[in-house]
Amino acid sequence: MSTATARYTGQLRTEATHSASCNVIFTDAPLDNHGRGEGFSPTDLVSTALGSCMMTIMGIVADRSGLDLTSTTFSVTKHMASDPRRIAQIDVSFQMPAMLSAKDRAVLENAARTCPVALSLNPEIRQQVHFSYE
Template structure:
């Protein structure tokens, strides 16, 4: 179990403190929801968690296989939906190290579905994956 404390600061901003490490993240409301967009929004953090989850699982897979994985990246776009306001879709763009074969890329893409963040999303949230 991880403890995170969230404190409302002012003007739509919050501060999150990761209990075990003391790491701090601040958030703000996005402009399209009445905020100023000065920091990650809560749904931006959800997108960031998804991308980070996928990439760290891929990194563990690569370590287990003894394959170099440095430089891999995931770009993620969050598409909002309305009625109710929620994330409607995530579009992931996965860039693998240049030396990866098509077979390796296919193997590593399985991490998208294995990611606990993805498994937690409501089934109505569309997930699109593109390999760069």
């Protein structure tokens, strides 16, 4: 079974359906590349997938250790290169709970940096990851 199916709906938009859950996402070309910018662009999804994967892996590690990361948030910033057009850098900034010990922080940060998406991206894409403990 496929992971997802998708169709082009015109005007630089796609509609993708997750095969297992039937959840649907749309993509739009960004404003700076002839699009409407009304949704995630494909490169926005890649960037967001990096942060989501890091958070998910940290969640798995935290659950095993009895840690609660429920209040953790993150933001991603994508930096594009123009020739050829591609993702040059992804910045991920996590706001983590202050109560985590130095040991827990180190374990979680390592888990994030070694998540499957981080390890799958082209090494030429710089991954700048910052952890703030508040």
